Amino acid sequence: MQHKQIHTHHPSALARLPAIMLQTLSSVIVTALFCTILFYRRANSELPLMQTSLLNSNDIKLILVLICGCMLFALVPSLLAAVFCSSFVRRLPRFLLGAAAAIIAFSVALLQNWLFSWPLDWIPILFNALAAAISALCVSRLQQPAQKKKP
Template sequence: MQHRQIHTHHPSALARLPAIMLQTLSSVIITALFCTILFYWRANSELPLMQISLLNFNDIKLILVLICGCMLFALVPSLLAAVFCSYFVWRLPRFLLSAAAAAAIIAFSVALLQNWLFSWPLDWIPILFNALAAAISALCVSRLQQQAQKK
């Protein structure tokens, strides 16, 4: 009797790199978008709805600085969450929600550590937004990876 071994194809780390980059980029962009919406909402919350003015040049500069700051702040947590989530989905492809939760926990933990190391004033909202963005992007990219593997 011959013993047949079935080799399943597991993508190498280099083959998973585009998915990791896509997940990191989407997480960073979603975090910046959440923080920009929050900032704009807080800035306009003191104004009555009838008197909302158009943005001037200084407002646009401030929003761009905020977006760049959020993107830099979210880069490391999002990258580590993407790497861990990619490994998790590669090992256990059925547990997408667990991968998204793990990505959120990793992004949250790394953002807390990053906040503590740089001794920034603790603001929970960007950290929570980064964790939420990492979970959303992990869920979306993992679904895309699963659909691509099924084809």
């Protein structure tokens, strides 16, 4: 009796690089979008909802600096979540993959906060975890049909 060995094809790191880059970039951009909305809402929190306030150039510069900071802060957690997801995209269901990406991004962001002694703000950390989960779900959806086509 011969035992057939099932060889699963594991793509090399170079083959997974576009998916990792796409997932990291989308996660960072979604985090920046969430933080932009958050900072804009905080800047206009004193005004009633019916009034529209135009921000002056100093406010816009401050918001841009904060958004760039959020993007830099979100880079490492998003990258590590993307590396994890690209490694386990075939082994885990999509919802577990998204949950794992969110947990990894949240844990790494907390570790970053602790290592650099930054003041802890939960909302950007949660936004980053949510963005990592959303991008993991989207990228895994793109990768799964492509993997089914290959023999």
